[in-house]
Amino acid sequence: MSSLHPVKVIVIGGGAAGFFGAIxxxxxxxxxxxxxLEAGQQPLAKVRISGGGRCNVTHACFEPTQFVQNYPRGSKxxxxxxxxxxxxxxxxxxxxxxxxxxxxxxxxxxxxxxxSATIVNCLMRVAEQAGVRIKTxxxxxxxxxxxxxxxxxxxxxxxxxxxESDRILLATGNNPSGYRFAKALGHTIIPPVPSLFTFNIxxxxxxxxxxxxxxxxxxxxxxxxxxxxxxxxxxxxGLSGPAILKLSAWGARVLYDCGYKSPxxxxxxxxEHPEQLKEHLLALKSEFPKRLIAANxxxxxxxxxxxxxxxxxxxxxxxxxxxxxxxxxxxxxQELTQGSxxxxxxxxxxxxxxxxxxxxLKEVDFKTVESRCCPGLYLAxxxxxxxxxxxxxxxxxxxxxxxxxxxxxxxxxxx
Numbered sequence: 001m002s003s004l005h006p007v008k009v010i011v012i013g014g015g016a017a018g019f020f021g022a023i024x025x026x027x028x029x030x031x032x033x034x035x036x037l038e039a040g041q042q043p044l045a046k047v048r049i050s051g052g053g054r055c056n057v058t059h060a061c062f063e064p065t066q067f068v069q070n071y072p073r074g075s076k077x078x079x080x081x082x083x084x085x086x087x088x089x090x091x092x093x094x095x096x097x098x099x100x101x102x103x104x105x106x107x108x109x110x111x112x113x114x115x116s117a118t119i120v121n122c123l124m125r126v127a128e129q130a131g132v133r134i135k136t137x138x139x140x141x142x143x144x145x146x147x148x149x150x151x152x153x154x155x156x157x158x159x160x161x162x163x164e165s166d167r168i169l170l171a172t173g174n175n176p177s178g179y180r181f182a183k184a185l186g187h188t189i190i191p192p193v194p195s196l197f198t199f200n201i202x203x204x205x206x207x208x209x210x211x212x213x214x215x216x217x218x219x220x221x222x223x224x225x226x227x228x229x230x231x232x233x234x235x236x237x238g239l240s241g242p243a244i245l246k247l248s249a250w251g252a253r254v255l256y257d258c259g260y261k262s263p264x265x266x267x268x269x270x271x272e273h274p275e276q277l278k279e280h281l282l283a284l285k286s287e288f289p290k291r292l293i294a295a296n297x298x299x300x301x302x303x304x305x306x307x308x309x310x311x312x313x314x315x316x317x318x319x320x321x322x323x324x325x326x327x328x329x330x331x332x333x334q335e336l337t338q339g340s341x342x343x344x345x346x347x348x349x350x351x352x353x354x355x356x357x358x359x360x361l362k363e364v365d366f367k368t369v370e371s372r373c374c375p376g377l378y379l380a381x382x383x384x385x386x387x388x389x390x391x392x393x394x395x396x397x398x399x400x401x402x403x404x405x406x407x408x409x410x411x412x413x414x415x
Contacts (some may be wrong), residue, residue, distance in 0.1 A: 256344070
């Protein structure tokens with residue numbers, strides 16, 4: 001590209017994707033000068049708080065075609081990307097740099113220290129060793145094409161200082177300023193809306209049950225024809241847990257469009273077919289006629305939840321199985337398998353804030369994550385219209401797109 005000066009790369013955004021891109025570039029292309037700009041006081045802020053302070057680095061699934069199924073948006077673009085750098089490579093990279101990861105029973109992977117500082121310190125150390133210049137509290141005001149012959153990009157800082165570079169990696173996460181920069185350089189922005197959130201529901205069936213969990217339920221948004229199966233947690237404000245979070249991710253746009261007001265159908269016993277359920281309850285009525293219905297739950301459900309559902313359909317606490325009518329039996333089956341609740345709003349999933357939306361993926365070459373609209377501009381992480389469900393998938397797309405950017409951004413080109 002230039003025999004007059006080394007390739008100057010500026011990374012905007014000091015999160016997972018920005019750091020991984022900067023490290024990869026500086027390591028693989030020693031002729032580059034890599035400067036990382038972070039607007040905040042501390043880089044890697046999201047890494048520090050993720051996973052309750054433990055950092056859910058990735059997910060223990062090492063088959064890319066299976067891995068991509070965990071992305072409501074971006075799965076097609078990531079399929080090829082994961083064939084080059086996937087979860088297995090992430091584990092190897094951290095191992096090579098002195099950090100051991102462990103997989104939990106649900107597949108989530110954390111450092112064995114259970115401390116996100118282990119990941120933060122590793123990335124900071126490796127970046128510095130690779131020669132990356134890290135500048136914090138340096139917010140960018142604007143990016144534009146530079147008309148000087150030396151450097152194609154001009155970065156104006158909010159301090160008034162001007163920086164110039166050959167190439168830029170935009171890794172600003174879901175920050176509105178990042179979308180503004182991408183748009184100014186020719187990109188289409190798909191409006192960002194929240195993904196991964198809990199459901200606010202006020203319903204007498206859930207009253208006083210905060211903290212109660214069910215190991216496997218099926219939750220459904222009937223209007224959107226979307227459903228998910230998994231663990232569910234009843235909270236003070238409504239519902240949470242993996243099944244709800246996954247449903248919120250797949251239904252993010254639909255729920256946004258309806259103002260987070262929607263019917264929700266819950267099948268508390270997804271492993272049971274309604275006909276078999278009826279046979280089971282009739283057998284119970286025959287075998288244990290004198291048992292109290294409310295006090296004897298015949299299924300693997302929390303007793304308090306069972307009692308609430310029984311009471312809700314009007315079965316008296318003193319009523320015995322021998323006394324249940326066919327109508328009440330059918331109502332109970334309906335309640336257990338197709339209970340209808342009303343979502344009235346959304347909550348926040350811990351400190352983690354994930355959005356769907358961002359730079360249109362058609363405008364990015366996913367072999368290199370270079371912009372198709374603006375040569376020399378690379379994009380990684382959540383600034384792209386990619387989002388995964390909970391479980392380490394959002395970090396993996398950050399590591400992968402950061403790695404792809406770093407591999408390509410420092411290459412010498414003939415111009």
